[in-house]
Amino acid sequence: MSSKLPAAFVEKMNDLLGTDQIEPFMASYDQPRAFGIRVNTAKISIEDFKQCATFAIQPVPWAPEGFYYEEGVRPGKHPYYHAGLYYIQEPSAMAPVQLLDVKPGERVLDLCAAPGGKSTQIAAKLQGEGVLVVNDNHSDRVKALVKNLELFGVRNAVVLNEKPERMIPVFRGYFDKILIDGPCSGEGMFRKEEDMMSSWERHSVEQCSLMQRELLVQAAQMLAPGGRIVYSTCTFSPEENEAQIAAFLDGHEEFEVVPVRDFEPGRPDWLRAPWVDPCAFSPRAVEAVAGTARLWPHRLKGEGHFAAVLRRAPASAGRAADERPAAAAAQPPAAGKRSGREALRQGKGRAEPPRAAVSLEPLRAFEKELLRGEPYGAAQLVCYGEHAYASPAGLPELHGLKVVRPGWYIGALHRGRFEPSHALAMGLRMSEAKRALSFAIQDGRALRYLKGETLEVAESEIVRDPAGSGSAKGYCLVGIDGHPVGWGKWNDGMLKNEYPPGWRWT
Numbered sequence: 001m002s003s004k005l006p007a008a009f010v011e012k013m014n015d016l017l018g019t020d021q022i023e024p025f026m027a028s029y030d031q032p033r034a035f036g037i038r039v040n041t042a043k044i045s046i047e048d049f050k051q052c053a054t055f056a057i058q059p060v061p062w063a064p065e066g067f068y069y070e071e072g073v074r075p076g077k078h079p080y081y082h083a084g085l086y087y088i089q090e091p092s093a094m095a096p097v098q099l100l101d102v103k104p105g106e107r108v109l110d111l112c113a114a115p116g117g118k119s120t121q122i123a124a125k126l127q128g129e130g131v132l133v134v135n136d137n138h139s140d141r142v143k144a145l146v147k148n149l150e151l152f153g154v155r156n157a158v159v160l161n162e163k164p165e166r167m168i169p170v171f172r173g174y175f176d177k178i179l180i181d182g183p184c185s186g187e188g189m190f191r192k193e194e195d196m197m198s199s200w201e202r203h204s205v206e207q208c209s210l211m212q213r214e215l216l217v218q219a220a221q222m223l224a225p226g227g228r229i230v231y232s233t234c235t236f237s238p239e240e241n242e243a244q245i246a247a248f249l250d251g252h253e254e255f256e257v258v259p260v261r262d263f264e265p266g267r268p269d270w271l272r273a274p275w276v277d278p279c280a281f282s283p284r285a286v287e288a289v290a291g292t293a294r295l296w297p298h299r300l301k302g303e304g305h306f307a308a309v310l311r312r313a314p315a316s317a318g319r320a321a322d323e324r325p326a327a328a329a330a331q332p333p334a335a336g337k338r339s340g341r342e343a344l345r346q347g348k349g350r351a352e353p354p355r356a357a358v359s360l361e362p363l364r365a366f367e368k369e370l371l372r373g374e375p376y377g378a379a380q381l382v383c384y385g386e387h388a389y390a391s392p393a394g395l396p397e398l399h400g401l402k403v404v405r406p407g408w409y410i411g412a413l414h415r416g417r418f419e420p421s422h423a424l425a426m427g428l429r430m431s432e433a434k435r436a437l438s439f440a441i442q443d444g445r446a447l448r449y450l451k452g453e454t455l456e457v458a459e460s461e462i463v464r465d466p467a468g469s470g471s472a473k474g475y476c477l478v479g480i481d482g483h484p485v486g487w488g489k490w491n492d493g494m495l496k497n498e499y500p501p502g503w504r505w506t
């Protein structure tokens with residue numbers, strides 16, 4: 001496919017890479033690309049996944065949860081995919097979140113998140129603890145983002161469809177970690193998606209550079225002192241990579257580049273004419289971009305990427321008290337002291353959404369009958385109209401923002417009944433359901449369930465809570481090999497299928 005590359009792109013890469021590198025670089029376009037999956041470690045350990053994987057996998061060196069699979073395997077056509085045990089992701093795309101160094105309990109923002117590849121990776125690293133805010137300004141792409149988070153069983157994510165500048169007053173200084181995987185000219189993806197070549201001509205490098213510059217400045221305002229930003233692109237152009245980081249450093253003295261050692265270094269020598277004004281940057285900035293990272297398709301098994309890790313200096317003692325105002329002011333009263341279940345009983349939630357008219361009784365009855373333990377943790381119940389969500393504790397008021405999901409979608413309260421959501425099923429563990437049914441993967445009913453069929457199920461197959469009512473009748477959490485995939489309703493030897501039509505195996 002090297003012959004199809006845009007001539008202007010080839011010319012520029014020739015100039016940048018020089019005679020040594022251009023040949024292997026161009027040759028990479030005629031070689032097969034690498035395919036990857038990333039294990040959802042919030043649902044299954046890497047060791048257990050390796051034991052149960054039904055196709056050959058090899059580790060991706062830079063991501064402990066990442067594995068290569070062979071071309072021709074269709075990992076999306078597997079019940080474990082429907083159980084959210086892994087995400088199909090291009091291997092180089094796993095690097096930025098690895099560099100973000102997310103720890104359970106942190107507040108993390110994925111600013112340009114759709115369709116959610118990196119958001120699901122962050123969610124797995126958070127292990128259900130802390131707050132994940134994911135945003136994308138494109139309303140259609142946000143739908144795929146929501147679906148991927150639900151498939152992954154993420155409990156602590158808030159999904160926004162906003163312009164970043166509108167998020168700043170709400171989240172100023174709030175986040176510990178921010179990922180900016182922004183729009184870019186996509187030069188690194190030409191081998192994977194040939195369509196990117198025609199859009200490269202439309203979405204010029206210059207246009208993308210302007211958006212990226214804004215995103216960096218906006219993200220910086222939402223980062224807490226001592227916090228970390230990872231800026232990543234899937235393009236080669238220095239204007240969108242080293243030049244963005246150098247310009248940002250010159251405008252933000254409180255930031256520094258944390259050098260990345262695992263990949264080839266960024267190229268300070270590419271901050272030159274004709275692509276970049278060489279006089280535009282300070283020596284500090286030019287030197288610092290050597291600590292950024294470049295992933296080259298001819299040097300590793302993956303597509304082209306760039307990543308930079310930026311650290312904000314910790315607050316000085318005098319300034320510490322007035323940082324993170326949004327979070328401190330908006331903390332729900334006594335959050336952390338009151339359990340999620342108590343908050344729910346008291347109908348606590350954020351002020352903005354209309355919720356007064358909805359009775360929570362049917363949800364409470366469902367919880368008593370079906371749920372074990374405290375699956376909502378310290379989250380707070382929020383009702384938007386008839387829809388109930390468990391919203392992560394410690395969020396600021398989301399006043400005025402376009403909120404697509406204020407938290408884990410629990411279900412709908414409608415005409416005195418409660419209908420549990422698919423997202424609730426996907427986020428639960430089998431042990432958290434008082435009535436459950438797990439098909440072995442070899443059982444033909446596993447696939448038939450995913451196809452939406454009504455199934456014959458003996459009463460003895462429904463696992464019930466010894467302390468519960470003992471009845472097998474009603475909603476039950478359905479799993480495959482012990483991993484939830486959805487709801488069913490059992491009655492008299494038959495399981496009515498509640499697997500959502502849009503998710504079915506076709």
Ligand SMILES: C[S@@+](CC[C@H](N)C(=O)[O-])C[C@H]1O[C@@H](n2cnc3c(N)ncnc32)[C@H](O)[C@@H]1O
Nearest residue numbers: 112113114115116117118136137138181182183
């Ligand atoms: C490279 S894609 C993100 C891919 C995603 N991180 C993943 O791993 O699945 C860039 C995204 O940025 C979004 N975007 C573009 N401009 C934006 C802006 N100003 N604010 C927020 N999102 C933006 C686009 O809609 C697009 O979905």
